[in-house]
Amino acid sequence: MRQAKLAELLATDGHSVSTFAIDKIRLEGSVVQKTLIREAVDDAACVVMPLPVTSREGMLNAPLSGGLYTTREVLSALRPEQVLCAGRIDEATRELAGSMGITLIDYLEREELAVANAVAAAEGAIQLIMEETPITVCHSNCLVIGFGRIGKILSHRLRGLGAHVTATARSWADLAWIKAYGYEAEETYNIDASLSRYDVVINTVPARVLGESRLMKLRRGCLCLDLASKPGGLDFTAASKLGVKAVWALSLPGEVAPVTSGAIIRDTIYNILNEKGIAL
Amino acid sequence: MRQAKLAELLATDGHSVSTFAIDKIRLEGSVVQKTLIREAVDDAACVVMPLPVTSREGMLNAPLSGGLYTTREVLSALRPEQVLCAGRIDEATRELAGSMGITLIDYLEREELAVANAVAAAEGAIQLIMEETPITVCHSNCLVIGFGRIGKILSHRLRGLGAHVTATARSWADLAWIKAYGYEAEETYNIDASLSRYDVVINTVPARVLGESRLMKLRRGCLCLDLASKPGGLDFTAASKLGVKAVWALSLPGEVAPVTSGAIIRDTIYNILNEKGIAL
Amino acid sequence: MRQAKLAELLATDGHSVSTFAIDKIRLEGSVVQKTLIREAVDDAACVVMPLPVTSREGMLNAPLSGGLYTTREVLSALRPEQVLCAGRIDEATRELAGSMGITLIDYLEREELAVANAVAAAEGAIQLIMEETPITVCHSNCLVIGFGRIGKILSHRLRGLGAHVTATARSWADLAWIKAYGYEAEETYNIDASLSRYDVVINTVPARVLGESRLMKLRRGCLCLDLASKPGGLDFTAASKLGVKAVWALSLPGEVAPVTSGAIIRDTIYNILNEKGIAL
Amino acid sequence: MRQAKLAELLATDGHSVSTFAIDKIRLEGSVVQKTLIREAVDDAACVVMPLPVTSREGMLNAPLSGGLYTTREVLSALRPEQVLCAGRIDEATRELAGSMGITLIDYLEREELAVANAVAAAEGAIQLIMEETPITVCHSNCLVIGFGRIGKILSHRLRGLGAHVTATARSWADLAWIKAYGYEAEETYNIDASLSRYDVVINTVPARVLGESRLMKLRRGCLCLDLASKPGGLDFTAASKLGVKAVWALSLPGEVAPVTSGAIIRDTIYNILNEKGIAL
16 A cells, blocks of 8 residues: 555656556556556666565565566566665565666665654554553653664654653663653663553563563553564563553554655655666 | 543542442442442532433433433432532533532533643544544644634644644734744634645634535545534535545543543542532 | 834835834834924824833833924824824823824733733743853753743743743643643642742742742752742842842843844734724 | 862762862862862772863863963872773873873763753753844744754754754755654755745854855844854854854853753763762
8 A cells, every 4th residue: 555655646746657566456646557567667767666575485565466476577577777676675585686687775774764664653653552541641651662763753752742751771872862852761771660650661672671570560551562673572471461451563654654654665765866866 | 431430530549439320340449339329429528420410301321320310319319518510510400409409510611621621632633633644643734723722732732743733713812822832823714725735624613614615625635623512613514525534523531531531520529629628 | 122123124014114203223124214203104004102102201212312202292293093003001191192082002902912022021031041040941940930921931932942840820720721731730829848949930920929938948049030020029138138049030022032022013013903904 | 160060069969079279269068179189089989180181281271270280290190990081181181191001081072971061052052042133033944054963952942942943964864853853854065045044044063064155145134153163164254244143152061051061071970980880
C-alpha cells in the first residue's frame, strides 16, 4: 500500500510513473499500471522496489499483485545506469544484483528516512498509548528508555501532550541532552528505584532492559510498550506471567500513516537523485 | 464504569465508600457494594449519583446493575443535610427532588470539571485523528473552529505534536489570544478562503458552521471532526453526499479515559465538600 | 516614540498619515509632520491621540514636541463624525470632550489590546529575569502568582524556555486551567509552604500577596518581580530590609518592544474602524 | 567568578573545599581560601584549575587574586594520583604538565559540558535578541544557521517563545531533524532567496556564511547575531558598511549565568570522578 501511495505521490508531483505488480487495486492520477516488467522500467530514470524488497527468499514482495515474481526476473529488466532503490535488501538479493552488475541503494539505510520514520513511529506509539490506557496522556508519568531517534521525538511529543517525561540514556552527553530539553534524566541501567512511579514505560533500546525483576517493580496497571526491533527489550513471557500489559509495536510508520510513509520514501528518493545530479 | 472507577478512587484516598446499583462487576479495594439503597446512603456525608442521572425519565441510570430503580425510590432515601451530587440533572428529577426538600448539585455545571473534561476530550479527538487519517499529525494542517475550552486545549496539544494549527474565534479578544499562543487566527465565519488548505478540520462550535457550501471547499481526503454537542455544527447528510469523511464525537472523556474521567468527578466532589466546609 | 512608530506603520500599510506635535524627530515613509493641528486632522477619518493622552491635567502628552499644547485646543479641531481614539483617558479630558460633543474611544480598554500587550509584557519580564539572575531560566523553579492575561502567557513562555512553572489562582476553574496546561497549581493565598522552593517569583495580582511574612520564606537569592499595576503586590520596604532582590516592572510593552507596541495599537485602531464599518 | 561560584557550590554539596589565588573576594560557606598552593592542594582528591587555565603563556589565569603565579609553580604542587582538571588547556601547559608526569583533563572537551553550556548560550542569545530588537520574539521570523548543539537548543527555545523558526543544515539527516521538530528547514548555503524574510538571523556555524552579498539581502532593521567561535561567520566590516546591526557574542554562558556555569563544571567534575571510580 505504501508503494501504491508512493506511485500516486510521484505522479502528483508531475513525474511520469509506471508500476509493476500492482494489479489488485486501481491507482489514481496519471500512474500507468503495467503488467510486463520491461515495459514498466524501460523508460525510467529511477526504479523503486518495495520495503522489504522480498517477501521470502528470491521472491518479490508484491501483496498487491495476484502474480508471483522472482527477484531474478525483475532485476534482469534493470540497467546499471538507472538509479535502483529498494528497502531492507537481504543478502541474497544484494548478491544476485551484484552478479548482474547492478547496484541497489537501500533507502532504509538513509539517515534522513530513519529520522522521518521516527516521527511517524513516535506518533504511532502515542496512538497506542491513548488506546491502551484508561487515563489521559496529560498528567501521566511516562518513562522513555533510550534517547536515540525515536526516544528523542517521542519524549518531545509526550511532553507536548502534557505528560511528565523521564528519559534514559547511558552516556553523560545524552543525559545532558535530556536535561537540556527539560525532561527528567535517568541512567538506562539504573532505573529500578523509580520504576514504580510510571503509568507508561516505552522501551526503544534493542537490549533486554525490561526483564522479570524490573517488570515486577512496575506500578499495577502500568502499560509497557516495546518499540525496539528484534530481539526487543522486554521479556514478554514474564510480563504475561506477572499480568503486566505489554505491547510489542513494530513497523508503526507504515501502519498508522501509509501516506506520510510513502511521502518519506519519495523525499528520500529525491535526495538520492539530487546527490547523483539527476534533475527532478 | 466511570461511577465504578470513582468509587474505587475514593476508597483509595482512604474514604469509606458504599455503592448501590452496581452489581454486575466486583469493585476493588475497600468499596462495599450494597443492595439496599438505604444501607448504602445512610452513613454518607456525600452521595454521588451518575452522569447522566437518569437513563430515561424517572429511571436511575444504572447500566452496571441487573435491577431497575426509579429516581423516586433513590431520592426518598436521601436526607437534605447530606451533600447530594449528580450529573446532567434533567428537569423532572430536579423538580422531584425539590418537592422532597432535597437540593441536588449538578457537578457537570462546575467550571473546573468542564475544563478538566476538555483535556480528556481534546486527547480523545487526537486519538480519533490519528486513527482516521493516513498521515501523521506532525506537519498536518489543522483547523480548530472555536476557541472555547476544547478549542484552546486541542490547539495546544496539536501544536505540541508538530501540527500547523489555525484556530478561529469571533471576538477580537479571542483572536488576540489565538495569536498570543502562536497559532494562525481566522474569523469563525470567514474561513471559506482557507478551507482547502486543511488536512483536518475540527469543529467545537454548537452552530451550523460547516454546511454544504463550506464542505464543498474542503481538500479531498480532509477529515472532519465534530465535537460540538447537539445539534452539532456539521451537516452530516451533505458530508455523506459529498464523500467527506466526517465523525461526530461526543462523550469522548468517558470513553477514552474512564479512570481520568472518574478522577475528575472525584476532584470536583472534593471541591464541593471543601466549599461547604466539610473536612475530607 | 510609540506614536511615532504607529504613524510609520500606518503609512507603510498605504494609509495617508499626518502627525501633530512630533517635531523633534523625522519620521520615515510618507508620513507628513504638520505644525498646525487643524491641518493635521482635517482630512482624517480617524485621529489617534497618545497613551496616556495627557502628561498633566489639561496638557497633551507630547514628549517628541518642543511645544506645549492644551487638550482643549486639540479637541477643538476635531469633528464628531471622525473616529477619535486615545489611550488611558483621564476624567477631565473625557468630560471636556463630552462638553464639546465629542466621543473619545479609549483603545487601552479594548480586550484584544490588553491581550497583545500581555504578550509583550511577559517577554519583558523574561528579559528582566535573564538580566537579573545568575542562573538560566531553563531548570529554574518559577512561581507565577495570578493566572490572568499576563500570568497565562508568562507561564507558557517560561515553560517554553524549560523552567519548572508553578502558577497560582483563586478559583477552582483557573486551577483546573493551570493543570490543563501542565503547570503545577497552587492556591494564591496558600503558597507559604512552597515559597522556599523558587528561584524566581513573579506577581501579577494587584493585591498585597507578598508581604513581609511571605518574603521571609523565600530562598536566599530568589528574584521577585512585581508586574501588578499600582499599588502593586509586593512590600518593597520589607524586601529591602530583608535583602530580597525585588523589581517593580510597569509599562514593559512600550519599553522593551516599541515597534510591536505601535503595531498593537494600529491593529486595535483597525478593529475599531472595522466595527464602525469604515473600509481600510 | 565562575571558579568562585564553583568552590561555593562544591562546599554546599558537603565537600571539603580549599581555594588558591582567590583573595580579592570572600567566599561563602565552608570554603577555605589558602594563600599557599601546597596547603590548598595537598589533601585534595581532585584539583580544578580555571577556564582558560592561563591568562597569558605560562601564567595562571587568576583575575580574583592580587598575585601573579606561573603555571609551573602550581603544577609543581600537584601529584599524578590526584584527578587534575582544567579548562581550555593550551599546548604549552599540556607539555609542561607532561614533562612533570602529570595528566590534565580538559573539562571543556567533555561533550556533556558542551551540551549544558549550549543551553546557557542559547539563553544568552535570546536575552541579547530581546535587548537589541524593538519587537517581541513572539511572532518574529528567526533564522538559525547551523543545527549543532546551540542551533538545536536555540531553535527549541525561540519556538517556545512563539517565534517562527527556520533552521539550516547541510546534511539531509539534519534537515530531517529540523522538520521533525517542526521548524522550517533550509540548506545552509541556499538561504539567499529567503533572507529578506527574517527579523533576526543567528549564525552558529564557524565559517563565513554571512558575507557581504548575503548581508545585502537582509530586511532593513534585521538583527544579526554571530555565536560562532573565531573566526566567526559574519563579515562585520561589511555589516558596518551596510548599516546592518550585527553582534558577535562569545562566552555567553559565563557572562549571563555564572552560577549555572559553575554548576555545569561541578557536574562535569563529578562525572569525571565517577568514571574514575572515586566516590563523591
